[in-house]
């Protein structure tokens with residue numbers, strides 16, 4: 001049932017006075033059946049404190065997007081439980097899950113996913129409308145000004161650059177004041193300068209508004225904007241790095257396969 005309190009938080013960053021924003025307990029996701037069976041997540045457990053910025057990295061096919069989708073309630077785990085701020089995201093049906101998502105979660109996609117026939121402002125107020133909340137255009141304007149688009153309120157997405165479109169998508173994700181923002185490769189389609197702007201905005205939402213951000217990325221520079229990196233391989237968390245630098249992340253990614261092999265050998269011994 002959505003809204004049920006989860007068990008007491010475990011883990012999280014040392015010395016964090018805040019609560020727990022996101023918790024996954026033994027999350028498995030299996031796609032397909034028999035010959036087509038793919039174990040995308042193989043028992044993922046994690047705990048992220050409120051007001052943290054976490055990057056998720058790993059090789060292609062390691063389960064990063066699946067992890068984000070399950071954690072954000074866009075997909076359902078085959079097994080295991082997900083809690084957002086202590087409330088379980090499991091759902092008595094789609095409607096309850098959708099309501100839960102709309103109230104607590106923001107999502108930013110690699111390809112922006114703006115509605116092409118709606119203006120910038122209309123795109124940003126859409127989540128408020130869908131959640132049945134007051135369509136507060138003042139709030140939309142404030143958020144759009146914060147992402148540097150106060151002059152583009154009535155433009156259509158096609159009239160904006162990729163970086164500007166992604167900033168609209170971030171404004172849309174933030175307008176409902178979600179507790180957790182999930183971003184799946186938010187800089188994957190952007191040039192270096194626009195990518196940096198987007199990463200700074202995500203970091204500000206953590207530092208200024210105390211939101212929690214979880215971001216999938218392939219880019220060590222993007223990951224270096226986070227407080228910590230979680231490494232995924234074969235659907236499992238195989239490592240964690242705090243206060244990452246781009247160099248340290250690139251180095252770890254290069255040796256991830258060896259690290260996983262070493263862990264496997266030790267587990268078998």
Ligand SMILES: Nc1ncnc2c1ncn2[C@@H]1O[C@H](COP(=O)(O)OP(=O)(O)OP(=O)(O)O)[C@@H](O)[C@H]1O
Pocket residue numbers: 031032038039040058059060061062063064065066067
């Ligand atoms: N809808 C689906 N049906 C079947 N298999 C799927 C589905 N979605 C993902 N998979 C499989 O699950 C595994 C994990 O996929 P996922 O997209 O989570 O990986 P990823 O780490 O995000 O990869 P990438 O970095 O390439 O985007 C892959 O083997 C993929 O083929």
